Every structure is written in structure tokens, then in C-alpha cells.
Amino acid sequence: MRVLVTWGSKRGGTAAIGETIAHTLEDAGHDVIAVPARDAPDPRGFDAVIVGSALYASRWRASARRWVERHARDLTSIPTWMFSNAPLDAIADENASEPSRDVRSLMKRIGAVDHHRFDSSTDVCAWAKEIERELGLTRPSPPEELHGHSLVRLFEYGAYGWAICSMSFAVLMPLSRPDFAIVIHAITAPIAFALLARRYQSVDGARTPLAAAVMWTAMVAVLDVTLISAVVRPSFSLVGSVTAYWLPLALVFIASWSAGAVTEMLPVTSSDESRAIRA
């Protein structure tokens, strides 16, 4: 059978795992191509794919992640096994075997057959032999549509966040001194977006924390100017104010990016699972 083995590696450790898998399959008589993900060919024409990466801050290397994303459609019809080289997670929790959030989303998206987490003591050949026994017998699982991946979902979260923040601004502005409303707004905006980022990153297929933070900050910037300053308070020059506009924008960006990045590193919990199903 024609098998593609590919990996994302920074310092060579994961490349060695990929090559061991490839040699094991070659020894069993298969026709194997083994290459880093940045040089990996189109998976069409292969009977099976094995793709893995080192974990850095609980994420796969971008080269491996992007290769899977780019070929996601083709991979839904090719049996695909995934692995993560995660020696530090194994030290932190010797039972850690679940894929990280980004890998979990990729697996669901392509209907991957299986995922294996390697630590320094795992027997790579044994896993490769398990795959060898299943080659030709296993079909990909049905792929799942990941709600978190849709841009509409990302916009929805941004709109919620903006509505919560601007409500405090719009209600307090006519009732109290503008300074007070501005301070409350500058405090509520990052808190609201940090909570939303925490929730958004728990949904399967969520965009990266940085992409979400950029999108939401841009939405707040545009919506604040067009709606708050034009409709609610036409006389107030929002863009000219550091404390009413630029500071909350900076805080929204920092809060949503950092809360999203921290959430992404946390293991998937059962409440995340049920949230992902409801989403």
C-alpha cells in the first residue's frame, strides 16, 4: 500500500518518530513516502496517511496543522492516523493521552482513525505495527462539521461582546458624568471579552486566539465609531479619546488574546464537551 508519513518538527525529535514509523511500514512491504509537513505532497493517491507533530505550548507545529487544514477535504476519504510528540505533558500527567484542543478539532474535521501521544518511553515501532495490521481494513470515521470554525460564529461572539460593552457605555453616559461611564466601559470591555474568549476557545474548530482577538478588536473599533459616536452621542468624538476608545480597544485585544491562549492550553473538560455539542 502507498503510505504517506509526515510531521511537524522543530528540533528533529518528531522527525525521528516519523522516520521510525516509516521504516517499520517499509519493512512490512509498504511503499512509504516520509517527509516533513512543509514538503509533504498532496495526499491524493495514498492509501493511508500518518501525520504528527511535536507539541509546543499544547499546539501542533503550524506546518503540520496547515498541511492537514489545506488537505482536509481529501483526508476525509483516506484513513489517517495522527500522533503528538508530547514528552512534557507525560511528565505533568502520566495519564495524559487525549489530543490537545487543536488536534482534537483536526481529528474531527477529517474523521481521523486514531491519535497517539508519544512520550520519551513510548514504543514507536509497536504503534506503527498496530497501524500496519489495520492498513486496508480501516476506513476514516465520518467527519464532523465544526461549528466553531465558521466565521459567522466568530462574528456572533464579537457582536455579543460589543453589545455588552456598549450597553454599559450607552446607559451610563446620559445618567452620570462621562468620566465615570468611560472608566466603567474600560473595565467591563476586557472582562467581557476575556470571558467570551474562554467560551469561544472551548468550541471545537475555534479559530486561533490571535485571529479571534484581531477580529473582535476590529469589530469593536468599527461598531463603536459607527453606532456609539454616530447614533448615541453624535457630539462626542470617540476616536479622539484615548481612555474612551483606544485604551478599551487595546485592553479588549490583550484580554481576548491572552484568555483564548490560556484556554487553548488547558485540557478538554466534560463541560467543554457539552458546550461544544450545544454550540
Ligand SMILES: Cc1cc2nc3c(=O)[nH]c(=O)nc-3n(C[C@H](O)[C@H](O)[C@H](O)COP(=O)(O)O)c2cc1C
Ligand atoms: C517552548 C516549548 C514549549 C513546549 N511545549 C510543550 C507542551 O505543551 N507539551 C509537551 O508535551 N511538550 C512540550 N515541549 C516539549 C517538546 O514538544 C519536545 O521537546 C519535543 O520533543 C520537541 O520535538 P521536536 O524535536 O520535533 O521539535 C515544549 C518545548 C519547548 C521548547
